[in-house]
Amino acid sequence: MEITGAQILFQSLKKEHVDLIFGYPGGAVIDLYDELSRHPDIKHILVRHEQTAVHAADGYARATGKVGCCLVTSGPGATNTVTGIATAYCDSIPLVVFTGQVPCKLIGNDAFQEVDIVGITRPCTKHNFLVKDVRQLAKVIRQAFHIARSGRPGPVLVDLPKDVMLQKTEFNWPKKIPMRSYNPTSDPNPNHLHLAMKYLREAKCPVLFAGGGVIASDASQHLSALAKDLRLPVVATLMGLGAFPAHEELWFGMVGMHGVYVANKAVNNADVIMAVGVRFDDRVTGKLSSFAPKAKIIHIDIDPTSIRKNVRVHVPVVGTAPKALKGIHEIAFEHMRPEEWQAKHAAWLRQLASWRSEQPLDYNKKDGQNGKIIKPQAVIECLHKLTKGDAIITTEVGQNQMWTAQFYGFAKARTLLTSGGLGTMGYGFPAAIGAQLAFPGKLVVDVAGDGSIQMNIQELATAVCHKLPIKILILNNAYLGMVRQWQELFYERNYCSTCMEAQPDFVKLAEAYGAEGFRIERPKDLEPIMAKALRSSSTTIIDVRVAREENVYPMVPAGAGLDEMLLV
Amino acid sequence: MRHVLSVRVENEPGVLSRVAGLFSGRGFNIESLNVAPTFEEGVSHMTIVTYGDEQILEQITKQLHKLIPVITVDSLAGASVVEREMMFLKVRAEDSRRGEILRIAEIFRCKVIDVSMVELTLEATGDKEKLDAVVKLLQRFGIKEIARTGAMAMCRSME
Numbered sequence: 001m002e003i004t005g006a007q008i009l010f011q012s013l014k015k016e017h018v019d020l021i022f023g024y025p026g027g028a029v030i031d032l033y034d035e036l037s038r039h040p041d042i043k044h045i046l047v048r049h050e051q052t053a054v055h056a057a058d059g060y061a062r063a064t065g066k067v068g069c070c071l072v073t074s075g076p077g078a079t080n081t082v083t084g085i086a087t088a089y090c091d092s093i094p095l096v097v098f099t100g101q102v103p104c105k106l107i108g109n110d111a112f113q114e115v116d117i118v119g120i121t122r123p124c125t126k127h128n129f130l131v132k133d134v135r136q137l138a139k140v141i142r143q144a145f146h147i148a149r150s151g152r153p154g155p156v157l158v159d160l161p162k163d164v165m166l167q168k169t170e171f172n173w174p175k176k177i178p179m180r181s182y183n184p185t186s187d188p189n190p191n192h193l194h195l196a197m198k199y200l201r202e203a204k205c206p207v208l209f210a211g212g213g214v215i216a217s218d219a220s221q222h223l224s225a226l227a228k229d230l231r232l233p234v235v236a237t238l239m240g241l242g243a244f245p246a247h248e249e250l251w252f253g254m255v256g257m258h259g260v261y262v263a264n265k266a267v268n269n270a271d272v273i274m275a276v277g278v279r280f281d282d283r284v285t286g287k288l289s290s291f292a293p294k295a296k297i298i299h300i301d302i303d304p305t306s307i308r309k310n311v312r313v314h315v316p317v318v319g320t321a322p323k324a325l326k327g328i329h330e331i332a333f334e335h336m337r338p339e340e341w342q343a344k345h346a347a348w349l350r351q352l353a354s355w356r357s358e359q360p361l362d363y364n365k366k367d368g369q370n371g372k373i374i375k376p377q378a379v380i381e382c383l384h385k386l387t388k389g390d391a392i393i394t395t396e397v398g399q400n401q402m403w404t405a406q407f408y409g410f411a412k413a414r415t416l417l418t419s420g421g422l423g424t425m426g427y428g429f430p431a432a433i434g435a436q437l438a439f440p441g442k443l444v445v446d447v448a449g450d451g452s453i454q455m456n457i458q459e460l461a462t463a464v465c466h467k468l469p470i471k472i473l474i475l476n477n478a479y480l481g482m483v484r485q486w487q488e489l490f491y492e493r494n495y496c497s498t499c500m501e502a503q504p505d506f507v508k509l510a511e512a513y514g515a516e517g518f519r520i521e522r523p524k525d526l527e528p529i530m531a532k533a534l535r536s537s538s539t540t541i542i543d544v545r546v547a548r549e550e551n552v553y554p555m556v557p558a559g560a561g562l563d564e565m566l567l568v
Numbered sequence: 569m570r571h572v573l574s575v576r577v578e579n580e581p582g583v584l585s586r587v588a589g590l591f592s593g594r595g596f597n598i599e600s601l602n603v604a605p606t607f608e609e610g611v612s613h614m615t616i617v618t619y620g621d622e623q624i625l626e627q628i629t630k631q632l633h634k635l636i637p638v639i640t641v642d643s644l645a646g647a648s649v650v651e652r653e654m655m656f657l658k659v660r661a662e663d664s665r666r667g668e669i670l671r672i673a674e675i676f677r678c679k680v681i682d683v684s685m686v687e688l689t690l691e692a693t694g695d696k697e698k699l700d701a702v703v704k705l706l707q708r709f710g711i712k713e714i715a716r717t718g719a720m721a722m723c724r725s726m727e
Binding site: 119127147180181308309 | 577578581582586589623626627630631633634637639
């Protein structure tokens, strides 16, 4: 039986087990929305801006490991997705984004709401498609999901001209989609695993360095098992937080520009670094010429381009993190007994522990204790205490993100959802919507700044409409705090355009949308009011007035080496 | 250092833009790029000439391979390679100069592919240096127009 392109789209989504889609209708996709109404098993979340449809799908994907899915119209609907797509691309998040397009015969005509979205998103998608023939539609959707989730995951865009959605053909879901040009390597080369093991055996000061790839590939169990059996100290990038429990003694914290002292010292004094699913970006390495000067680097990554892109690598291991870590674990005891591994790095671990106690992650608590001003770090510590670390935390970007990374102490993978690569302000709240829909029973908290939250605050309507009990915790300093911090430290306190004293009354704003609002101004109110707010079953804003000119430390100035940290 | 890359791609819309966009987006150099279908159905072949050190070449090769429609990428640097480029060159050729131009064309084994009262169009084939030499020698007669293909290359048979 012949069915329309619109019907094929939804049949295909069901074949891909999609039951949740974020979107926004418009002229070019009105036929799709007409068809959508006949598929009650696919839940559609109507957002208030297309950018947030993508961030919400992204938050859903990060929280679950599944492919996130969204549907928007042509022209401005499509261009509004670009920031969301680029955010997902930078952090390797699997998404399939469907955009409407003008009818084929109008493409290239500068038609109403026409834009070359395939051209626009070419550099920020893993791949994209324009479907001009309805007979190709099922195959393209199958390929889009396959490409999005396999290898190094990423967003894929499928552009759907309006007339193609009305054309009819037989629905044939391809069983297999052989692609001669796309066959990502998943099995690591055994020789490279043996070489990696040789370096680890000879290492006196090894470091296991986890990145977002560990989380994306669900390898945190493998990582933890290897770290414990070989007694390897573990550090992580921002994207790797949660890959190893922060309460374990082998955990030494986050590396990089706002990494902790001991983690940066560990990397810079290590003789072997085993990096798993990291891409050594500039916020992690600081000045490349002084990064890890003594270390032989073993680099495990699914994407060959990540290897030797930024740092020299002695042992490249291309493959999935679970397979590589398991492979290395299996050969670890061929030449050394378990008790030898347990004893081998004792001196190094003592050294790390002493660096940790020398310069623990800390902040000046005095202003907080005189009863007048709340320290933002204390807010995150309080959040951790009240949630017992068992919450899904999303962040916006800036100081709120760094304090969360530093002070929350993530224990599990997929509990920190943050825009690491692109650094997208306005990401956290819609991502929380995606995560809350994926896990209705979980506590989901967006740690925000007063600047970031205003970038996508319109989604309060979406959250309230779907009765999502998301908590938005605003660290309100009435500044674009991170830029202000740079201006203070490097631009002689020239606070140009970073003061945001003109802001809405967030409590009233919450109420106007039908959400709940709390304001916390005094340190003694912090815990009781936050506890009350976290218990709320509504969408809730918690507006915490914090010390206005607090800085994030440690800090490695841009372009400096990790050994040039500014401390509290 | 100069490198020649031989790239097989799926012959589909946008593939050239993906390859060109990769080079511009990542700041890699392209000296020349040519593309045409091959005998394999649905496959086009590109020859890309680029510059960069070993690390850059490695990145270019890997990044090209990462593009979904790219099937194979071979770096022909260092290998035993045949390389040719074709050029059409239109030059002013009044009666008094035509003989001399034709003698130069003969030395370089150029073909005359078009002729008029005042102009000659030559077809030349060879490596970059040879074509540059043809251009240099004909410059004084007044070159009107040049079209070059950029290099095409292939590994020699290993027998």
